[in-house]
Amino acid sequence: MPTQLVAIDQGTTSTRAIVFDAGLAPVAVAQRELPQIYPRPGWVEHDPEAIWTATVETVREAMAKAGIAAIDVAGLGVTNQRETTIVWDRDTGKPIHNAIVWQDRRTADMCDRLRDGGGEAAVATRTGLLLDPYFSATKIAWLLDNVDGARAAAEQGRLAFGTVDSFLLWRLTGGRVHATDATNAARTLAYDIHRGDWDRELAGVFGLGDVVLPQVRDCAADYGTTLPALFGGAIRIPASPATSRRRPSGRGVFRPA
Numbered sequence: 218m219p220t221q222l223v224a225i226d227q228g229t230t231s232t233r234a235i236v237f238d239a240g241l242a243p244v245a246v247a248q249r250e251l252p253q254i255y256p257r258p259g260w261v262e263h264d265p266e267a268i269w270t271a272t273v274e275t276v277r278e279a280m281a282k283a284g285i286a287a288i289d290v291a292g293l294g295v296t297n298q299r300e301t302t303i304v305w306d307r308d309t310g311k312p313i314h315n316a317i318v319w320q321d322r323r324t325a326d327m328c329d330r331l332r333d334g335g336g337e338a339a340v341a342t343r344t345g346l347l348l349d350p351y352f353s354a355t356k357i358a359w360l361l362d363n364v365d366g367a368r369a370a371a372e373q374g375r376l377a378f379g380t381v382d383s384f385l386l387w388r389l390t391g392g393r394v395h396a397t398d399a400t401n402a403a404r405t406l407a408y409d410i411h412r413g414d415w416d417r418e419l420a421g422v423f424g425l426g427d428v429v430l431p432q433v434r435d436c437a438a439d440y441g442t443t444l445p446a447l448f449g450g451a452i453r454i455p456a457s458p459a460t461s462r463r464r465p466s467g468r469g470v471f472r473p474a
Contacts (some may be wrong), residue, residue, distance in 0.1 A: 219291040223279065223452070225272055227297045227381050229318065232268065234275035236283040247278035254315060259322040262315035265303050268381065269388050273447060280448065287450030293389075293443065294455065297381040299404045302356035304428065305384065306370070307377045310392055313364050316381070317356040324355035336422055343409045343416055353380065354406035354423045361425065371427045380404070383431040386440055389454060394441040397431040408433070 220239040226232070229251070236245040249271035254262040276293070280286070300319035305312045317323070328348040331337065337348045346352055357378055361367045370376050379387065380401045386394050402408040402415070407423065407430075409416040415430050434440070440454040 219289050221283065221285050221289050221291060223276060223290055223293045225276065225293065225295045225297075225385065227268060227272060227295070227385065229298045229301075229320075232271035232275055234272075234279040236279045236285065245279045245282035247275040247282065249275055253318075257323075259325075261318040261320045263301065263318055265305070265312040265316050265384060268316070269385070272385055272388075276448060287443075287445075287448045287452050290448075290452045292453045292455045295382050295385055297385070297401070299380060299401060300351055300353050300356075301381050302353045302360070302378070303381065303384045304357060304360050304364075304367070304376050304378050305387070307375055307392075307429065310387065312384075313367055313370075313376065314360055316384075317359065319351055321356065322350050324350040324359050327355045327358065331422065340406060340419065340422070343411065343419060344403070344406055345410050346404075346406055348406070352404055352406040353378075354419070354425065357425050357428060358423050361428070374427060374429060376428050377431075378428045379431050386431075386454065389443045389447065390441040391444045394454075395429070395431045396434050396438075396440055398436045398438075399433055400436065402431075402433045 222237040224235045226235065231248050231250050233246060233248040235243050238244050251263060251271065252267060254264065256262060298319060301316050303312055303316045328350055332348050340346065340348055361371055367376065377395055380397060382401055383395060383397045386396055399413065403410055407415055407419050437455060442451040442453050445451045
């Protein structure tokens with residue numbers, strides 16, 4: 218019976234994988250530094266492919282250090298840098314641009330315009346957040362407005378959005394799972410924390426078009442299994458245990474209300 222757990226800790230400056238035994242004691246760790254990209258003052262980006270490569274490499278290395286195979290692993294969990302934004306092509310799985318990191322300030326002017334127009338009250342009431350470039354929604358809007366062909370591709374339903382957890386789940390499952398949990402969704406400025414679902418009216422406020430959103434699931438829900446080729450066998454992907462038991466929402470699409 219598999220008893221080991223593997224945790225992916227995808228952070229801002231590094232990616233780690235940790236193997237825990239049945240008593241939740243760490244038995245092996247692997248880590249890779251994540252290069253930071255600064256295209257302009259106040260802009261911070263990551264290469265999503267570097268994140269993906271480091272994730273696979275650290276899991277493999279940690280498992281090798283622990284002397285375990287996929288058959289020994291009861292589950293794999295993911296924790297991640299929160300608001301960092303990735304948009305990718307749903308057919309190819311390729312990101313359309315570097316990830317825009319939570320620290321990035323390029324959308325400050327957009328936030329100021331929305332605030333000056335009186336939009337902050339509705340945003341705060343529904344999301345519990347203030348208008349700030351820190352969060353994901355304005356980063357998505359920037360990508361749609363500044364990457365050639367992005368808006369047209371979004372209108373055709375070809376683009377998917379996710380924070381880093383969603384991107385990793387998509388890759389780990391070979392595109393079979395496009396999901397996140399409420400703790401990540403709640404950091405986007407587009408998730409109604411009272412209804413527990415994406416808010417289409419806020420999508421209209423941010424002008425986000427038809428980007429396909431991840432399904433929001435409970436933290437401890439079933440997130441599928443990894444592709445067998447990645448780690449020598451399929452591994453279940455439950456997230457970390459949680460006390461909440463929210464009902465999953467349907468897959469969302471950013472559509473102006």
